[in-house]
Amino acid sequence: MRAGGSTPTQDSGRRRSVDRRGLVIVATLATAYMASHFFRASNVTIGLDLMRDLSIGPEALGALTGAFFFGFAAMQIPCGFFFDRFGPRRTVVGMLMLATVGGIIFTTAPTWPVLLTGRALMGAGFGAMLIGSMVVITRWFPPDRFSTLTAIVLSIGLLGNLGATTPLAWASGAVGWRSVFGAAVLFTASAAIAVWMVVRDAPPGHPFLARTPESIRQMLQGLAQVLRDPRLRPILALNFCNYACTFTVQGLWGGPFLREVHGLGPVEAANVLLAAVMAYQLGMLVFGPLDRVFDTRKWIAIAGTMVIVAMLATLAIASAPPVWVPVGAIIAMGLFSASSTMVMTHGRGIFTDRLIGRGIATINTAVMLGVACMQTLSGMIVGAFEPLPDGARSETAYRALFATLTLLLIVALAIYSRSQDIKPSHEMRAVRPKD
Numbered sequence: 001m002r003a004g005g006s007t008p009t010q011d012s013g014r015r016r017s018v019d020r021r022g023l024v025i026v027a028t029l030a031t032a033y034m035a036s037h038f039f040r041a042s043n044v045t046i047g048l049d050l051m052r053d054l055s056i057g058p059e060a061l062g063a064l065t066g067a068f069f070f071g072f073a074a075m076q077i078p079c080g081f082f083f084d085r086f087g088p089r090r091t092v093v094g095m096l097m098l099a100t101v102g103g104i105i106f107t108t109a110p111t112w113p114v115l116l117t118g119r120a121l122m123g124a125g126f127g128a129m130l131i132g133s134m135v136v137i138t139r140w141f142p143p144d145r146f147s148t149l150t151a152i153v154l155s156i157g158l159l160g161n162l163g164a165t166t167p168l169a170w171a172s173g174a175v176g177w178r179s180v181f182g183a184a185v186l187f188t189a190s191a192a193i194a195v196w197m198v199v200r201d202a203p204p205g206h207p208f209l210a211r212t213p214e215s216i217r218q219m220l221q222g223l224a225q226v227l228r229d230p231r232l233r234p235i236l237a238l239n240f241c242n243y244a245c246t247f248t249v250q251g252l253w254g255g256p257f258l259r260e261v262h263g264l265g266p267v268e269a270a271n272v273l274l275a276a277v278m279a280y281q282l283g284m285l286v287f288g289p290l291d292r293v294f295d296t297r298k299w300i301a302i303a304g305t306m307v308i309v310a311m312l313a314t315l316a317i318a319s320a321p322p323v324w325v326p327v328g329a330i331i332a333m334g335l336f337s338a339s340s341t342m343v344m345t346h347g348r349g350i351f352t353d354r355l356i357g358r359g360i361a362t363i364n365t366a367v368m369l370g371v372a373c374m375q376t377l378s379g380m381i382v383g384a385f386e387p388l389p390d391g392a393r394s395e396t397a398y399r400a401l402f403a404t405l406t407l408l409l410i411v412a413l414a415i416y417s418r419s420q421d422i423k424p425s426h427e428m429r430a431v432r433p434k435d
Helices: 008-041 043-054 058-074 078-087 088-110 110-127 129-140 143-163 166-175 177-198 216-228 232-259 264-285 288-292 299-316 324-348 353-383 395-416 424-431
Strands: none
Touching: 008 058, 008 088, 008 110, 008 129, 008 143, 008 232, 008 324, 008 424, 043 110, 043 166, 043 232, 043 264, 058 078, 058 216, 058 232, 058 353, 078 088, 078 129, 078 216, 078 353, 088 129, 088 177, 088 232, 129 143, 129 216, 129 353, 129 395, 143 166, 143 232, 143 264, 143 324, 143 424, 166 177, 166 264, 216 353, 232 264, 232 288, 232 299, 232 324, 232 395, 264 324, 288 299, 288 324, 299 324, 299 395, 324 353, 353 395
16 A cells, blocks of 8 residues: 555556646647747748748848747747746747747738748747647656657647648648748647647646745756756757757758759659658657667767768768759658757756756757757858859859758767766656655
């Protein structure tokens, strides 16, 4: 008999009930997360259309794409405070409302500066989605389920990324990109309502529900405690570069590269990106449980990142290759970029529940700040080369970009290799109840 008079059977029944309710909550957040992926990835499909409609160059397109991630990164630490103080439900709903406002501005923008403002606000609003899902998973499920459930959230969210490839290319050609974005804004507003109705911050009896809210001073001290942790620094290095390098290809320049260098049409290029996103989704489901299989996170992340380095190097080195080479490299990057979830899970294992919001927010700040910087840098690199007579970018410009991404990721991987692994088996021994 356990403390409080409950039997193992009763404990098991309560655990199953909590799990079922937690899964509904996580599914609701994951569905809302689809909007974030749609808006962040849309420029890879309509980028050339935006350049034509607004008379902007590659530097402006890179800045426009990066604005989403600068807004996203700027809200990570504030959202970490909000999650630890107010909980995921109120924080996510409020931020989705901000994303809806940004989406309206973006969709109706007549000029590039207004478009930039709308995109930055969307990024800021969607900045709460992934952290919110991770905090909910941490509080509703055991630690060894974190990687698998986070991978499922990301996999569902990537349906929005799928929508930003071939479907967006087709719909934009049929009704225009503004009409498509208007429908996505309505989806975002509906998602905010669904989150308010379904999501709860923690299961009954969880310490978070009985907490005494920290003062502002205590919250800042907690953030300082997170930032001082030496175990976090090598993880931040890879987080800054990993997703940033892959998304620079799959979320911005992959489409223009296939169209301008290899002669693919808009829908054909979008089909390649669609396949890459589907490979990413498959990778999420494959990589998610691997930490429990191999009892490591660090070495799974290193192995996956090494494959990405090889694919980027292939794009940088190969001159005028047959089209299947870049197509295969981009799709393979999609599959193995799912290993980035292991880096996030590795970092999450450092923090106690009291600091979980601020800890995950700090990790995600590095991810999104890295993307924002890389998007802006990529536009500068491509724009530094003279365009061809027809206005297209040259193969040399793209190869210079891929070479830069390769070198940055190698440096980040070298720094991360010095990190201390946090194994699922160690976490489960720490939380296993004692009779």
